[in-house]
Amino acid sequence: MEKKLNKRKGSQSLEFTNPPVILSTACVVGKKEGEGPLGAYFDQIEEDPMFGGKTWEDAESKMMFRTANLALKKAKLESKNIRYLVGGDLLGQLIATSFGVESLEIPLIGVYGACSTMGESLAVASVLVDGGYADRAMAITSSHFAGAEKQFRFPLAYGNQRPLAATWTVTGSGAVILGDETNTVLYSGHKVHVRAVTFGKIVDYGVKDSMNMGACMAPAASSVIAAHLRDFNLIPAYYDKIVTGDLGSVGKDILIDLMRQEGYDISKNHMDCGIEIYDPEVQDTHSGGSGCGCSAATLCGYLMNHLKEGKWKRILFVPTGALLSPVSFNEGQSVPGIAHAVVLEAV
């Protein structure tokens, strides 16, 4: 059997021999995200922050359900055509996902990587398709501003002030359907496939500020990007863009510094979904957007658009996660980070 693992000693990376093709992507976001600079790229913008639900958690589940169905519709598939669903979210015990996808009745692999979830779910789904374990698999995630604030910081009604390093949790969901070579791609433009992945390690610099997630996650992003470049012996310019998830403007500066220490200059082609998704002047979002939905919706809208239309040939997509809970934070623990890297290539 042909081994797909990268042979470099200590490698964290996999190169696919049967690169899974993206059959469709879908993204559904809230009003604020729709008003931002990437608004035109989202499939649906919902004015109602409750998405017709009864609670913030229910709202997020309904948003995820709608996103999954839209991805199916765009690929002209039904849920029974999807072999496995790989998904997760930020809420404790993944309740947005459990209640969001249960009626689809697809065998579920629940994953948690904080805001790196879109990278993790895409990577696991890619392994399943590349390895012949699934003819089609869906990767999905979401986050909701109000649910995340309630879960991690303060209920909205408390009205606390947000420091300038704080990010704004994106209300959004993104879903990607991957398929093997037996599938036909229906969208126009370039086919996009997943070429390789690098699974990240937890990196903990001891940062304890839940209002400065960028600083918590930048070391993990730097670790996985550097590992990826070393594993495949690449220079940063190999990628049209190296796209992190939600470092925000504070985290971006730290990442670029850390990458310099690793011997790589990514200042020219680095982009962060959290910085792109809002206009900080007009939208009062301080350091930028965050949440699983930030990189997921940006991938499924803006990034996919640029790949399909041939504006970019390939990108390294690196969603970034901060591994904290309200309990660990209140007990004085640090906020470790994790990030996973996925190579997306237009063919």
Add this chain to the structure above:
Amino acid sequence: MEKKLNKRKGSQSLEFTNPPVILSTACVVGKKEGEGPLGAYFDQIEEDPMFGGKTWEDAESKMMFRTANLALKKAKLESKNIRYLVGGDLLGQLIATSFGVESLEIPLIGVYGACSTMGESLAVASVLVDGGYADRAMAITSSHFAGAEKQFRFPLAYGNQRPLAATWTVTGSGAVILGDETNTVLYSGHKVHVRAVTFGKIVDYGVKDSMNMGACMAPAASSVIAAHLRDFNLIPAYYDKIVTGDLGSVGKDILIDLMRQEGYDISKNHMDCGIEIYDPEVQDTHSGGSGCGCSAATLCGYLMNHLKEGKWKRILFVPTGALLSPVSFNEGQSVPGIAHAVVLEAV
């Protein structure tokens, strides 16, 4: 490329062409579990419920860290020899896992399937090894009685009464190291490998009682066991034991009834880790044990012992999870279940 997916229409199952071998297992439990009927099978029994830690969550992390290291030691490996770690736990945002394994510096795939986590992590790790994506992978999980009560029900200090349908969360952790055929197995007796897996769907019967997890999870267990038997065209007697995770005595009765409705009689060879792990007369545990650690520690101790020693040829290991959070429960949501099935075979 040879396809590993089961070709039956609507199949949820995978049969491995290069079945991963279990290189080692390790289990560390608390005092109560050590005093139970399976006490002799656990690797370590810790008298201190804090495991030398500062908080219940920290205690669980320290228990998991110790379990991972013990599994490495038993296989004469170091953490750098493990390509990927697949793990998770019950706590919100998987903090027991994040803080438990971060110092091992193994690329992490965080998973959440409530108490089905040992099944999910074993299944994903098996895919990685079978497919040639990892020469070695570790699957790990844990639960801690005090941390789980605090997270899901009432803090211990509240002193609430437990109804008879309630289970007792196991303080325990289990770790399995899987390897491909290039590895040498060091333990004596039969080699044990992972032959196939069936990923489960979420099944929601609308049960809303967080004190009756068995009733919430039994439909999911029934669904995945029936799917497994159908996918491979097997009768229940093919397995020496069909071992669910933590249905307890209430859930066991429901499972056997549901399986009869599916056309299968599993009453003769069904076993539930939650029923085996405590003595309900002496230990006041009511319906039985529960938690990710329940099936994980039972697998890594008692079940592996029986397979290695040739008492059993093959078992279907089916950890069962209840997908609730304190938030979803307090908002009046039902408690859906999920279960994943893993075929373990002595060769």
